Amino acid sequence: MKVTFPHMGNTHIPIKALLHKLKLEVIPPPPVTKRTLELGIKYSPEYACMPLKINVGNFIEAIEKGANTVVMAGGWGPCRFGYYAQVERDILHDLGYKFDMVVLEAPDFKFSELFNQVRSLAKNVSLYEGLKAVNFAWHKLNAVEVLEKKLEYLLPRVINKREIEKIYDEGLITIDKCDSKIELKSIVNEYMNKMEGLSLNNAQILKIGLIGEIYTILEPSTNYDIIRHLGRLNVEITRSIYTSDWVNDHLLGSKIKKSNRKHILTAANPYLDYWVGGHGWETIGFAVDFAQRGFNGLIQIGPLTCMPEIVAHQILGRVSNEENIPTMTLYFDEHSGQAGISTRIEAFVDMLKRKNFACTNEYVEKGVVNCSIT
Amino acid sequence: MQYYLGVDIGSVSSNFVLLDEKLKLQEKVYMRTNGNPVEAIKKGYYKISNNMTSDKLIRGVGCTGSGRTLASILLGADIVKNEITAHGIAASYLYPGVRTIIEIGGQDSKLIILKDEVIQDFAMNTVCAAGTGSFIDQQAARLNIPISDFGDTAATSSQAVRIAGRCGVFAESDMIHKQQMGYPVSDILMGLCEALVRNYLNNLGKGKKIEAPIVFQGGVAANKGIKLAFEKILKMPVDVPEYYNVMGAVGVAILAKEAVSKSGKTNFRGHNFIQTGDFASNSFECKGCPNYCEVAMIKRDGKVLAYSGDKCGKWETTLHNLAVV
Structure with a gap:
């Protein structure tokens, strides 16, 4: 059995580690590139969202490399993602690809369900080995996230942006290759030190909260690499979604670490008190939470035609007015013109800078403004 | 005299302005990009610098528009800014207290909301051409009316016909239908203007509070019919600045002055660099x-x-x- 799975940001690192420790042969899909997207667009329904298109592209490229089993997440509720696994299987079978698909349904609150699903995948692994595999993957996930958060914090603050991105990319590759928990610790320390060793600028840093749909937030190839793009403009990004929080809340029953999910949903309450599918509820909750924590602005992102985010988008205007925080929404699909998106991002950042940092423009200061230009 | 050069390279037009030390506009050039931005930058620079004796006179350069990076490479810019910021700066300089900027260009349109001279919110439309200048261009060509006469003819109408403006293609079939029915041309033109304005407000104005004073700029602001349609639908007066079609360039020239006063020197590459190079x-x-x-x-x-x-x-x-x- 040669197993593959869909890409979603850096999650391939812990997923690969998990499957590997379950004694499965793993063939991760190659990194998402233009070809991945082209394959996905060619074989997917046009009105499906970006995640489905990239999944299809990932699976085709992984099967080309020899994978014969695809592990895919399931789901339920208003978001279409719940039946993507089935749709993708049909599309690929119709195209003549031979493979088995294992669908892991999100158990929500029942750890034993997930455990049984994983058990069925890994037949020649003892219970002890299984638990060890989950534990190792969890540690890898956390190691990845420590670096992610460090980059989000430091990228706007360092002078040499290119250098820190290089260190970070290298760090991820090293974590991916690592095979023991002890080594993992020293790798994280090593790369944290490298990143922290870079000299800092003294620019004023804007804080923007990134909210919206999980896949678009986690996968840089679907969001125009927005976190780095903003970081290079001296903006510190905090995401509403970190994979470890999601795993903790949805797969491990909030038992591994403290969860702020209740707090977030309570924060959403005055605006939205119902689950609307996907992460629409969380989007509103985090919008309120970020506003109350004094963030300078919010950017909501999602794939074009994403229903839960459309619902949240409509409510976000009211949150923006009442919590007094500027917001901007960007939807992404394969047609997203880069120039248009980068203009919007730059204009939004400019707007926040002029709003928040003492305006040094002589022409704006009251009294100096004079009216004639002729 | 010392000048600040503002350059706005758009998809349809390329605009150049020279502002003096007091930010007064001294020269302006408005020309078509014609799909060749490099040539447009060379030509535009040549035209606007024609009356100057030495390149030492240019103390700062700012670039905006979709071709801003290219322009900054050729000219050596002190500041490269997006169009939204540039338009906001120019309008709030000319009209202190302005609350709303409507900007409609050849291929995109913008809505900018300001308060106390600072941009509070904006929207930009690049998805649908029905709310932009190219929509008017297309329909004028179809009706055999020179684009320069479009607005004046539309303004003579007393009873605009209703034309669906959601989509450029459907608007055209709707318009042909109204022509066949025998409506006068001026009423059809005014109908098109109102269709564009409704499309613009549906697309960009969603959830935004449009308040007076309103400034209308960009190439399409030349069209009197559109201005009247905005005033009719918004029920508020709409101002068109004298230099409505070069406002982006004016804004970025103001920013260039700011940038140079901070850095103390300009990155301008000089007259010879742009004029003699191949x-x-x-x-x-x-x-x-x-x-x-x-x-x-x-x-x-x-x-x-x-x-x-x-x-x-x-x-x-x-x-x-x-x-x-």
Whole structure:
């Protein structure tokens, strides 16, 4: 059995580690590139969202490399993602690809369900080995996230942006290759030190909260690499979604670490008190939470035609007015013109800078403004 | 005299202005880009600098518009800014206290909301052409009316016909239907103006509070019919600045002055650099990874000035002669 799975940001690192420790042969899909997207667009329904298109592209490229089993997440509720696994299987079978698909349904609150699903995948692994595999993957996930958060914090603050991105990319590759928990610790320390060793600028840093749909937030190839793009403009990004929080809340029953999910949903309450599918509820909750924590602005992102985010988008205007925080929404699909998106991002950042940092423009200061230009 | 040069290279038009030390407009050039921005930048610069004796006179350069990076490479800019900021700066300089800016250009349109001279919110439309100048261009061509007469003819109408403006193609079939029915041309033109305005407000105005004073700028502001349609639908007066079609360039020239007063010197490459060089642009496919980015490069007399278009920054960072935002 040669197993593959869909890409979603850096999650391939812990997923690969998990499957590997379950004694499965793993063939991760190659990194998402233009070809991945082209394959996905060619074989997917046009009105499906970006995640489905990239999944299809990932699976085709992984099967080309020899994978014969695809592990895919399931789901339920208003978001279409719940039946993507089935749709993708049909599309690929119709195209003549031979493979088995294992669908892991999100158990929500029942750890034993997930455990049984994983058990069925890994037949020649003892219970002890299984638990060890989950534990190792969890540690890898956390190691990845420590670096992610460090980059989000430091990228706007360092002078040499290119250098820190290089260190970070290298760090991820090293974590991916690592095979023991002890080594993992020293790798994280090593790369944290490298990143922290870079000299800092003294620019004023804007804080923007990134909210919206999980896949678009986690996968840089679907969001125009927005976190780095903003970081290079001296903006510190905090995401509403970190994979470890999601795993903790949805797969491990909030038992591994403290969860702020209740707090977030309570924060959403005055605006939205119902689950609307996907992460629409969380989007509103985090919008309120970020506003109350004094963030300078919010950017909501999602794939074009994403229903839960459309619902949240409509409510976000009211949150923006009442919590007094500027917001901007960007939807992404394969047609997203880069120039248009980068203009919007730059204009939004400019707007926040002029709003928040003492305006040094002589022409704006009251009294100096004079009216004639002729 | 010392000047600040503002350059706005758009998809349809390229605009150049010279502001003096007191930010008064001294010269302006409005011309078509004609799909060749390099040529447009050379020509526009030639036209606007014609009356100057020495390039020493230019103390700062600012670039905006979709061709802003290219312009900054050719001219050596002190500041490169997006159009939204540039338009906001120009309007709030000319009209202190302005609350709403309507900007409609050839291929996109913008709505900018300000308070106390600071941009509070904006929307930009690049998805649908029915709310932009090209929609008017198309329909004028279809009706055989020169675009310069469009607005004046529309303004004579007393009873605009209703034309569906959601989509440019459907608007056209609707318009043909109204023609066949025998409605006068002026009423049909005014109907088109109102259709564009409704499309604009549906697209960009959603959830935004449009308040007076309102300033209407961009190439389409030349069209009296559109101005009247905005006033009719919004029930508020709409101002069109005297230099409505070069406001982006004015804004970025103001920003150039600000940038130079901070840095103390200009990056302007000088008269000879732009006038005597032989500029060529071409592109190649980078095979470094499966992304196959199309990398564009600009050369002057065979020497590469800048690369752009690579996702990873591998080429862009090989040269450090770009004025960064």
